[in-house]
Amino acid sequence: MAKKRTKSKSKSTTTAKKKISLKPSKQNKIIFGSLLIVLSIALVFSFMSFYFTWQDDQSLLSEFANRNAEASNLLNKFGASVSHFFMYQGFGLASFVFPLLLAITGLYLFLGLELKGLVGKWIWGLIGVIWGSIALGFFASSYPLLGGLIGFEMNDFLQDYTGKIGVFLILLFVLMVILVRLFNFTPEGFANFFKSQKQKIKSDFDTPSTTVDDTINEIEEEGSIELSMEDSVPEKIDTYTHKKDIPPLQNEAGLDVNIPEEEESDIDLKVEESTVEEETDAKAAKLVEDFGEFDPKLELGNYKFPTIDLLDAHGASGGITINQEELEENKNRIVSTLKNYKIGIAQIKATIGPTVTLYEIVPEAGIRISKIKNLEDDIALSLAALGIRIIAPIPGKGTVGIEVPNKNATVVSMRSVIASNKFQKAEMELPVAFGKTISNETFVVDLAKMPHMLMAGATGQGKSVGLNAVITSLLYKKHPAEVKFIFVDPKKVELTLYNKIERHFLAKLPDSDEAIITDNAKVINTLNSLCIEMDNRYELLKTAMVRNIKEYNTKFKARKLNPNDGHKFLPYIVLVIDEFADLIMTAGKEVETPIARLAQLARAIGIHLIIATQRPSVNVITGIIKANFPARIAFRVTSKIDSRTILDAQGADQLIGRGDMLYTQGNDVTRIQCAFVDTPEVAKITDYIGSQRAYPEAHLLPEYVGEESGTSLDNDISDRDAMFRDAAEVIVIAQQGSASLIQRKLKLGYNRAGRIIDQLEAAGIVGPFEGSKARQVLVPDMYALEQLLENETK
Numbered sequence: 001m002a003k004k005r006t007k008s009k010s011k012s013t014t015t016a017k018k019k020i021s022l023k024p025s026k027q028n029k030i031i032f033g034s035l036l037i038v039l040s041i042a043l044v045f046s047f048m049s050f051y052f053t054w055q056d057d058q059s060l061l062s063e064f065a066n067r068n069a070e071a072s073n074l075l076n077k078f079g080a081s082v083s084h085f086f087m088y089q090g091f092g093l094a095s096f097v098f099p100l101l102l103a104i105t106g107l108y109l110f111l112g113l114e115l116k117g118l119v120g121k122w123i124w125g126l127i128g129v130i131w132g133s134i135a136l137g138f139f140a141s142s143y144p145l146l147g148g149l150i151g152f153e154m155n156d157f158l159q160d161y162t163g164k165i166g167v168f169l170i171l172l173f174v175l176m177v178i179l180v181r182l183f184n185f186t187p188e189g190f191a192n193f194f195k196s197q198k199q200k201i202k203s204d205f206d207t208p209s210t211t212v213d214d215t216i217n218e219i220e221e222e223g224s225i226e227l228s229m230e231d232s233v234p235e236k237i238d239t240y241t242h243k244k245d246i247p248p249l250q251n252e253a254g255l256d257v258n259i260p261e262e263e264e265s266d267i268d269l270k271v272e273e274s275t276v277e278e279e280t281d282a283k284a285a286k287l288v289e290d291f292g293e294f295d296p297k298l299e300l301g302n303y304k305f306p307t308i309d310l311l312d313a314h315g316a317s318g319g320i321t322i323n324q325e326e327l328e329e330n331k332n333r334i335v336s337t338l339k340n341y342k343i344g345i346a347q348i349k350a351t352i353g354p355t356v357t358l359y360e361i362v363p364e365a366g367i368r369i370s371k372i373k374n375l376e377d378d379i380a381l382s383l384a385a386l387g388i389r390i391i392a393p394i395p396g397k398g399t400v401g402i403e404v405p406n407k408n409a410t411v412v413s414m415r416s417v418i419a420s421n422k423f424q425k426a427e428m429e430l431p432v433a434f435g436k437t438i439s440n441e442t443f444v445v446d447l448a449k450m451p452h453m454l455m456a457g458a459t460g461q462g463k464s465v466g467l468n469a470v471i472t473s474l475l476y477k478k479h480p481a482e483v484k485f486i487f488v489d490p491k492k493v494e495l496t497l498y499n500k501i502e503r504h505f506l507a508k509l510p511d512s513d514e515a516i517i518t519d520n521a522k523v524i525n526t527l528n529s530l531c532i533e534m535d536n537r538y539e540l541l542k543t544a545m546v547r548n549i550k551e552y553n554t555k556f557k558a559r560k561l562n563p564n565d566g567h568k569f570l571p572y573i574v575l576v577i578d579e580f581a582d583l584i585m586t587a588g589k590e591v592e593t594p595i596a597r598l599a600q601l602a603r604a605i606g607i608h609l610i611i612a613t614q615r616p617s618v619n620v621i622t623g624i625i626k627a628n629f630p631a632r633i634a635f636r637v638t639s640k641i642d643s644r645t646i647l648d649a650q651g652a653d654q655l656i657g658r659g660d661m662l663y664t665q666g667n668d669v670t671r672i673q674c675a676f677v678d679t680p681e682v683a684k685i686t687d688y689i690g691s692q693r694a695y696p697e698a699h700l701l702p703e704y705v706g707e708e709s710g711t712s713l714d715n716d717i718s719d720r721d722a723m724f725r726d727a728a729e730v731i732v733i734a735q736q737g738s739a740s741l742i743q744r745k746l747k748l749g750y751n752r753a754g755r756i757i758d759q760l761e762a763a764g765i766v767g768p769f770e771g772s773k774a775r776q777v778l779v780p781d782m783y784a785l786e787q788l789l790e791n792e793t794k
């Protein structure tokens, strides 16, 4: 029953809604507008004749129903009654405002203008009516017809409380409010108005016919003129052209008839500009109305995101296992250890995390935190546990933190972090769920904001798992149309699983067979191709007049960017490089330069880099790389120096391994237990995605013709570098084909030496590029070189 009632109720509300939303048709608007205009004319006639006939008609007022009774008013009994109501019993002469308001409303309807602007007019009109009737009641109290009954009574009422002077002042104040708010009255404008009037009159006398040019000159001489509004001109503009939203027009509308031509054309220009923009907007709106917003996911519209049951719970029931005894024991050890160093504790608090428990200590008054900091190593030694980290003080808290590993660490499963509310509800571009913090909160960050990530850790400490956690997070949240990965995997085994999702999620060079890059030489081409992609994307952003990929894609989805002009939906590109050390050792500058370039510039256009390395030494993580990777992750490393290299702080050497990691993005260092995702789980996910309908091929990156590809080498003797012969000699004597040797011996720049090496290759003096090794020298000695060069010139 109750259900029925609510049903019927909701039905009635929907029909009511429907009724409300029914817009009057254009015809109805015209009819209603005409009715109001006619009514206003009738009122004007009635009101005007009322002043001549009211005495005659007064006796007839009660005989409205009597058909034979005839009134003297121009509109007979109707006119007499309405006028009596408005003029006599109402507001007197001020009632003329009503037909004016009716006429304006009628015109708005008739011309089909937006009715929003009417509200203000009615409010100001009613204020004007009340003010007018009171003012007339006050100034013409002996002619009560002028102020009407309301004017007379209100005036009387006010005078009883404030006296004549009070009423006068109130009227003056309200007049001021009306002038200032409605007519933008300012003292300067007032003065200027009189000044210009005076000058006009003067010039009228001096030169009877003033040209438009003269007026312009006058105005220019006076500089910028702030003019007060002049009676009905702005109103006219408002009512008939509805160009209220162009302030300059309104302000200058106060000018007399001699508005300088240029000013007018200036205004016209502005109007045109806005209409052009409006036009494109309107076009886009029309397209959106017809076809809906552009949906990049449409091509794979049936794509199903991986389900949570593809991931294992890894035995974790969700709770953390730490017993009270262990807590108590650790507390006692901390207290007694600190006591040995004469550090009293006022308070101690424990926060239990998945792998470590944080004991927060408030030292007794008078104990310096620096003392605890100095004793860091001794305390760690006394507590005799692996993986103790002391944070003195905890930033922003003023307490000292001691992190002690739990005896039984809890595995944080990827399943639990993916299922967490925080990840599911994350409104991020590229959400990454790393794991859980020490306070057992799921740690989710936006890769798009990082914007690049550096990951380091000794072998076997959880780097590959960490990389998989990042990739899995993105696979669970993003559609294949929104993100593309490029994987560089010199170890050839870690990322091969992702081959199955090549046509969904991977990007590759047009000429390559494998999407996952295992060959270091190909990395250089890919990086350079990414640089080209970056430049192309910047160009697109520039033409679209937006600042970043998010704005660009929003604009593209709203169909404001024409695909015929080269615009397209841009997916995010995530470049993942495992074993970066290996890469930098073999290719050096050749990878460092494009990586640094990408890291510096690619954030706005949606290219993000994730670099992982086993060896976080300074020659791998160079200054230029470090400076451009603000987000760093350290798994356990073997030395304090490595920790400093990666985090600019120590602590990574004190981690306990197995996914225990430190994350920093600036100053704060957060300890996190990385989520665990096993290879079989990744296989299940990639199988699940791979079995679905895919794009015809992987996302193609722009083509890049590498300098080392050999195809571009031409053996043009006249084009050779001046130092070519010297370089050849150096190489042959040393029997070592490296550009750096030429650089050193001949004191040349890197680029020039590289060019010379190319020319030497083309001349057959050195062999092709071989990655980490120096090039083979094909000429055994100086004699052979002489002969080779001589033969060339013949």
Ligand SMILES: Nc1ncnc2c1ncn2[C@@H]1O[C@H](COP(=O)(O)OP(=O)(O)OP(=O)(O)O)[C@@H](O)[C@H]1O
Binding pocket: 411, 412, 457, 458, 459, 460, 461, 462, 463, 464, 465, 466, 614, 658, 659, 660, 673, 674, 675, 676, 677
């Ligand atoms: N988050 C984690 N939770 C639990 N155990 C983990 C976690 N991360 C890694 N492990 C354990 O550590 C082992 C090694 O991890 P992983 O293969 O990721 O190390 P790695 O740093 O990539 O090593 P390498 O550099 O040799 O590839 C895993 O097989 C797993 O048993």
